[in-house]
Amino acid sequence: MLRSTLIRTAIAGVAVLGLAGCGGGGDQLGDNDAGSSPAPSKVSSITVGSADFSESQLLAEIYGQALAAKGIEVKKKPNIGNRETYMAAIKDGSVDLVPEYTGAALAYFDKNSTETDEQGAYDALKKAVTPGLEVLDKSPATDEDTIVVTKATADKYSLKSLADLKPVGKDMVAGGSSEFKVREAGLKGLKEKYGVEFKQYLPLDAGGPLSQKALLDNKIQLTNLFTTQSVIKDKGLVQLDDPEKILPPNNVVPLIRTDHKSDDVATVLNAVSAKLTTDDLTELVKRIDVDKESADAVAKDWLSKNPLT
Structure with a gap:
């Protein structure tokens, strides 16, 4: 997920400890590991x-x-x-x-x-x-990645699918995590599979309060959320269909x-x-x-x- 793959608000109440949801990988662990x-x-x-x-x-x-x-x-x-x-x-x-x-x-x-x-x-x-x-x-x-817009934006541009973004993306501001900007399950895939480009991209967070507020305030018109987030149902957000399957299981x-x-x-x-x-x-x-x-x-x-x- 883009969480790969994803990122949301840290939990202040989590007790414990140390070290502070896709690019290439596959390198082997070191011999001493x-x-x-x-x-x-x-x-x-x-x-x-x-x-x-x-x-x-x-x-x-x-x-x-x-x-x-x-x-x-x-x-x-x-x-x-x-x-x-x-x-x-x-x-x-x-x-x-x-x-x-x-x-x-x-x-x-x-x-x-x-x-x-x-x-x-x-x-x-x-x-x-x-x-x-x-x-x-x-x-x-x-918990799937999903690309969402508000109902007002969906109605304004007649959006049901990611494919519907191609003619109107140039009039829209997208926002979210740094990963959403560059990954296949994000703007990279939207451009390569759907031909979508946006007027601007605002770096915010991965499905967190910054992205949610910017979307609801119409500062951005599209972002990446996750299907277990209650804000989708609570705020009546529209999840755009993905016929080209850029969003993985x-x-x-x-x-x-x-x-x-x-x-x-x-x-x-x-x-x-x-x-x-x-x-x-x-x-x-x-x-x-x-x-x-x-x-x-x-x-x-x-x-x-x-x-x-």
């Missing part, structure tokens, strides 16, 4: 990281709390940054586990991939990840260093993935972004209501 080692039979501790948006921090909390409940020491490094930043951290061993999204991660590891099928993207991702890293079971829960999936993928760790994380739903994510993210609950408290509540065994 533990990621070159085989999967261990058991691990005693694991460091869980997250991107700098609330849903990633929520997922990292769920992973960490579920592992801690099984007696594994968990260290947390939330709010690391965008995909390029947290990928560097997992490659160098600063973190051992991060939440990821299938299509966005695939675009990072294989910039030439054109896979648009949900299962196909997952299968391709398993093959594309850097040696020393692995993905575990994908969840049925998804994005199932939630744990990305882990092989040297920390013991059977007990994999079992716990796969159980989380099996239980999690898109409706869950939508509700939980709203509790963080709108109701201002902390990610750790929301994760704890979800786990109490969704026992893994």
Whole structure:
């Protein structure tokens, strides 16, 4: 996702720690990295990281709390940054586990991939990840990139599809994250697949309050949001159809260093993935972004209501 792949508001209440949702990738981990080692039979501790948006921090909390409940020491490094930043951290061993999204991660590891099928993207991702890293079971829960306009803008320009932007883009200002400006699931794809160019681009944030306010105030007419964000429904925003499929499928999936993928760790994380739903994510993210609950408290509540065994 552009979260690849995405980026939203950091959670002020997330407790813990250290290190501050696609370009090319695929480079191997260094010879001295533990990621070159085989999967261990058991691990005693694991460091869980997250991107700098609330849903990633929520997922990292769920992973960490579920592992801690099984007696594994968990260290947390939330709010690391965008995909390029947290990928560097997992490659160098600063973190051992991060939440990821299938299509966005695939675009990072294989910039030439054109896979648009949900299962196909997952299968391709398993093959594309850097040696020393692995993905575990994908969840049925998804959080897709979506490109949105207000209803007023949709009505003004008769917009239903991204293809409808071609004749009117020159009159519109787009805005969002720095990644949305340059990635395939963004302005790059809009230009290459739909022939769309905009009058101006305002650098804001990835689906966060800056982009949302600018869109609602008509300072920009188009931005990238994520399908689990309640603002889409609450504000009546219009999600433009994507017939050329520049927006990839994005199932939630744990990305882990092989040297920390013991059977007990994999079992716990796969159980989380099996239980999690898109409706869950939508509700939980709203509790963080709108109701201002902390990610750790929301994760704890979800786990109490969704026992893994």
